[in-house]
Amino acid sequence: DGGITQSPKYLFRKEGQNVTLSCEQNLNHDAMYWYRQDPGQGLRLIYYSQIVNDFQKGDIAEGYSVSREKKESFPLTVTSAQKNPTAFYLCASSIQKGAYGYTFGSGTRLTVV
Amino acid sequence: DAKTTQPTSMDCAEGRAANLPCNHSTISGNEYVYWYRQIHSQGPQYIIHGLKNNETNEMASLIITEDRKSSTLILPHATLRDTAVYYCIVNAGGTSYGKLTFGQGTILTVHP
Numbered sequence: 001d002g003g004i005t006q007s008p009k010y011l012f013r014k015e016g017q018n019v020t021l022s023c024e025q026n027l028n029h030d031a032m033y034w035y036r037q038d039p040g041q042g043l044r045l046i047y048y049s050q051i052v053n054d055f056q057k058g059d060i061a062e063g064y065s066v067s068r069e070k071k072e073s074f075p076l077t078v079t080s081a082q083k084n085p086t087a088f089y090l091c092a093s094s095i096q097k098g099a100y101g102y103t104f105g106s107g108t109r110l111t112v113v
Numbered sequence: 114d115a116k117t118t119q120p121t122s123m124d125c126a127e128g129r130a131a132n133l134p135c136n137h138s139t140i141s142g143n144e145y146v147y148w149y150r151q152i153h154s155q156g157p158q159y160i161i162h163g164l165k166n167n168e169t170n171e172m173a174s175l176i177i178t179e180d181r182k183s184s185t186l187i188l189p190h191a192t193l194r195d196t197a198v199y200y201c202i203v204n205a206g207g208t209s210y211g212k213l214t215f216g217q218g219t220i221l222t223v224h225p
Contacts, residue, residue: 004156035215042200043157043215090156101147102213104156 003027006091006105013078013085013112021076021108023091030095032074033102036060037088046089049074078110085112117201122220125195131188133219135201138182143205146177147213148186150197150221157200157215160186191223 004025013019025032031050035043045058049068063082068074074093078085088109092102118136125131137146145164149157161168161175163184168175174187188195200218 040217042217045214088154092156101149101159101162102157104158107154107156109154 004091004093004103004105006089006108009106009108011108011110013110015112016080018080019078019085019110021078021089021091021110023074023076023105024072025074025091025093025103026072027093027103028071029093029103030071031093032068033092033094034058034064034066034074034076035090035092037090037107043090046076085110117203117216119199119201119216119219121217122222125188125191125221125223127193127223127225128190131191131195131221131223133186133188133199133201133221134183135186136183137201137203140181140203141205144203145205146175146181146184147202147204148173148175149200149202149215150195151200151218152194152197160199191221193223193225195221196223197221 007022033048034046037043044060046064047055047058047066049055052068052071055066055068063079065077088107090107091105094102145162147162148160151157161170161173163175163177177184198218198220200215202213204213
């Protein structure tokens with residue numbers, strides 16, 4: 001079945017360590033996105049990518065980095081510069097143009113101790 | 114993207130229709146109305162979208178007012194599994210790159 005896979009579902013890291021969250025899609029979607037969600041809040045856009053080897057900052061990009069070397073993959077690195085990294089991270093993909101919306105992964109819950 | 118306003122929370126009895134309102138008074142002519150929902154600790158799920166006309170699919174119906182300044186998502190026979198946060202989003206996804214902005218949404222609680 002086509003979809004988006006995020007791994008792992010739960011991740012624990014010590015403060016000061018970088019950590020990379022995986023996101024893979026087999027939907028042949030051009031665009032991919034990373035969102036962050038804090039308890040009781042909506043989703044905030046971190047980074048997005050429309051095509052391979054190109055990506056743009058979202059609303060809260062500081063302390064995060066991404067790469068888009070393959071159409072299917074859009075990993076997110078949470079760096080030690082991110083002040084409050086503990087959150088629920090969601091990856092999504094969409095057809096680049098067209099009102100068909102997003103497909104989301106099941107999320108990764110990152111806890112930094 | 115146009116801003117949307119939704120009630121913070123709503124209740125609905127199981128088996129009854131759930132009507133979730135959304136105001137988007139600054140919507141532009143080329144912007145669509147999307148609805149998503151998020152069940153606890155999962156990724157949001159697409160429900161329905163529309164531009165001008167009312168829309169219906171297997172999950173829900175979307176009623177958009179003639180001036181397009183507001184809309185209502187209708188779940189015709191709510192079940193306990195419909196308990197979720199519902200997001201109303203406005204975006205010009207039909208003709209341009211679709212970068213969606215999610216607000217805080219409406220927490221819908223369906224009770225027995």
